[in-house]
Amino acid sequence: MDNIILYLLKIIQEQYQQICWLILFICRYIPLKQWAHDELHSPKYQKFLTDKLPVIKPFIKQDWQLWNGYYLLRYGKAVKPVKPQKGKPRNVPTDTACPLCGAPHDYIYDNSGGRGQFKCKICGQTFVNGEKVTSPFKLQCPYCGHALKPVKDRKHFRIHxxxxxxxxxxxxxxxxxxKGLPQSEYWKYKLRYLYREFSVNFFDMELNQLPKWATSFRYKKNNAYIMGLCLTYRVNLKLSLxxxxxxxxxxxxxxxSHTMVNNYAKTAAVIIRPFVDSYDYNPSNELAADETYIKIKGIKAYVWLIMDKVTRSILGYQVSTSRDVGPCILTMRMAFDKFKEFPDRTLKFIADGYSAYPLAAQQFKIEKGWDVFITQVIGLTNDDxxxxKFRPFKQVIERLNRTFRESYRVTCGYGTDGGAIHSVSLWVAYYNFLRPHEKSGGREPLNKVELLEGAGNMPGKWQLLIYLGQQELLKQQQG
Known part of the structure; x- marks a missing residue:
């Protein structure tokens, strides 16, 4: 009995030592005081915030003679032409003029030692070869009016x-x-005003590229019904090639052959997509967005999805090899094109905490003048x-991601970028028009098309969907 008591006391002492060690570890390495900056616990996971737009001073054409007259009145002397250095010829061509004020070549400096950049002595504008202006507009801080300085160049934007x-x-x-934070730790916090100037205009990109060969089929060995069977097994039943x-x-x-099945799927995807993208979904003002992961050639890629929370239809989708703001803008463009009139402030756009969505919303404000307010649901628990309030929106789009991944999992990844795009396009067409949805108790698809209702089986529906895509293609080409 005494041995048991001594053994238990020894265990208690060892546990006490472990507890003391853990308390010391917590006190030394885990701060108990919360971070006071923006109500966040760690600067590593601070919420991404977009600053308001800067003040933009556009490029306005001016008259160099008026400038020179102003200098004469203000300072008592006009600006004189540029004098060349002794023994050195001037490298400014005689046909060079300032693109801002129009000053002739006599008032133009060679600003780069013969490498093509010039500077006007009248207005101070720098330019290249008289055509490309190096600073077509000026960005100013909206809080202090100070000129913004470009500090970083990224793939698609420049940070000012x-x-x-x-x-x-x-x-x-x-x-x-x-309090007491050393200045060497300031870099962990966002202190200064930042603006991202995008170098690529994602609003000029074509959302649908229509190949000329995608309006007709020529079957040498098989027929349209066999193609419908291929799509039924491939898309509906989620079978591999x-x-x-x-x-x-x-x-x-x-x-x-599996190559022929792949060619059928690729051709059908190209033809059906215009009908899927131009269909009148009559969307509501409640949208949910998210991105999920796929593999292309063994490398992680992304599928962006935007769905209508009320009708459950997929309104926007894109496949990208990077998780940038570019594909996010394209997906939002595709979804917003479904509106006959943009709902503006009444739109509820729910997304996760990724920074691409508020950046994309800022670009819509610049390009379209639309106020897109992003409500970001962060994390897996309702901490705020x-x-x-908006967790149901996030759960709906997450359920859509799981539904997509069920069809993707059998492929073990895609071999090409085009294959991923075509597969996602076919799946969206199937989800929106052919798949019986739980919203109707598994009896009807989300969007009922009268022509498809007359088909007796699924291969026939795929054939009719291809026909509708062909008609939409012809309409777009003729229009």
Whole structure:
């Protein structure tokens, strides 16, 4: 009995030592005081915020003679032509003129030692070869009016920063820093005003590229019904290419190669997509967006989806190899094109905490003048009122992601970018028009098309869907 008591006391002492060690570890390495900056616990996971738009001073054509007259009145002397250095010829061509004020070549400096950049002595504008202006407009901080300075160049945008230490925005953020924080740790916090100037206009890109060969079929060996069977097994039943070939051979006695099945799927995707994208979905003002992961050539890629929370239809979709703001803008464009009139402030757009969505919303404000307010539901738990209120939106789009991945999982990844795009396009067509949805108790698809209702089986519906796509293609080409 005494041995048991001694043994238990020894265990208690060891546990006490472990508890003391854990308490010391927590006190030394885990701060108990929360971060005071923007009500976040760690600067590593601060919520991404987009600043308001800068003040833009556009490029306005001016008259160099008026400038020179102003200098004469203000300073008592006009600006004289540029004098060449002794023994060195001027490298400014005689036909060069300032693109801003129109000053002739006599008032133009060679600003880069013969490498093509010039500077006007009248207005100070720099330009290249008299054509390309290096600063077509000027960006100013909306808080202090100081000119923004470009600090970083990224793939699709340039970051401009306000470097004015007296900027009210900067001074206000300094007061939010934790007390006693060394200046070497300031980089962990967003203190200065930032603006991202995009170098690629994602609003001029074509959402649908229509190949000329995609308006007709020529079957040398098979027919349209066999193509409908291929799509039924491939898309509806989620079979791989070789499983589709095996099913056609063992069930229907049709001998076909997996390459032919792939070609049928690719052609059908190109033809059906215009009908799917131009269909009148009559969307509501409640949209949910998310992105999920796929593999292309063994490398992670992304599928962007935007769905109508009320009708459950997919309004926008894109496949991209990078998780940038570009494909996010294209997906939002595709979804917003479904509106006959943009709902503006009444639109409820729910997304996760990824930074691409508020950046895309800012670009819509610049290009279209639309106020797109992004409600971001962050995390898996309802830690705030916003997450608690809009969690059902996030759950709907997450359920859509799982439905898509069920059809994608059998492929073990895509071999090409085009294959991924065509597969996603076919799946969206199937989801919106052919798949019985739980919203109707599994009896009807989301969008009922009268022509498709007359088909007796699924291969026939695929054939009619291809026909509708062909008609839409012809309409777009003629229009």
């Amino acid at each position: 920063k306000c470097v004015n230490d007296s900027c009210p925005y900067y001074r206000r953020n300094l007061t939010k820093l934790p 070789r499983q589709t070939v095996q099913a056609l051979k063992e069930i229907h006695g049709i001998d076909i 009122e916003v997450s608690k």
